Amino acid sequence: MTQLQTTEVPAAKNPSLAPPDKLAVTLIVNGVEQTLRLAPWTTLLDALRDHLNLTGTKKGCDHGQCGACTVLVEGRRINSCLTFAVMQDGARITTIEGLARNGVLHPLQQAFTDHDAFQCGYCTPGQICSAAGLLAEGKPLTRDEIREAMSGNICRCGAYPNIVAAIEQAMGRT
Ligand code: FES
Ligand code: FES
Structure with missing residues (x-):
């Protein structure tokens, strides 16, 4: 029985294996x-x-x-x-x-603090950046629409009511 011979090509000599x-x-x-x-x-x-x-x-x-x-x-x-x-x-x-300017918090950062809109805080940077993008879109939104627009940002601590209140404050409603 003939034995199959394989020849290993070192990665350095084989362009298909070399890292880009x-x-x-x-x-x-x-x-x-x-x-x-x-x-x-x-x-x-x-x-x-x-x-x-x-x-x-x-x-x-x-x-x-x-x-x-x-x-x-x-x-x-x-x-x-x-x-x-x-x-x-x-x-x-x-x-x-x-987001902060010259040591002054962004209105959303201030509003999240004012409304205690976090517990562990892990989701908070993403929530605030997402809300900043939402505000920049400039659409007047109802509370339910804010919830919908922020639905891609999960808060495992369940701080959602406070997060929505904070966004409303930053939108100038409270
Ligand atoms: S880490 Fe990017 S969406 Fe979860
Ligand atoms: S504050 Fe803990 S995950 Fe949102």
Whole structure:
């Protein structure tokens, strides 16, 4: 019986097995231009947390289910775990760390504090960034519409009534 001979090709000599080169990615994060060299599969969330040390943005599910990772890209809210950093090359990103101005809390940060709109606080950066995107959309919303528009942001502590009250305050209703 003949034995099948296999010849192993070292990864370094086999281009199909070699890891792809890292890519230069420029992000304007909270007004500061940052150029990183990242593996192409690096999510925006991991770029922020692991490469820029901006750990305010939270990783909950890493699958687009919880909203803990919400940031603003060009003013629009997105789940940063669902986009690769290379896809946002050149974009302006705002994280929770970039919302306060000159030591003054963003109206949403103040409203969340005023309304005790959190318990553990893990979902809070994502809730606030999502609400900031919602406010920027500029639509007058009923309480139910706010709930619907914020439904992508899960709060496992169940602080929903306080979160809605805080958003209403930031919308200038209370
Ligand atoms: S960590 Fe991105 S949606 Fe949950
Ligand atoms: S405050 Fe704990 S998950 Fe929302």
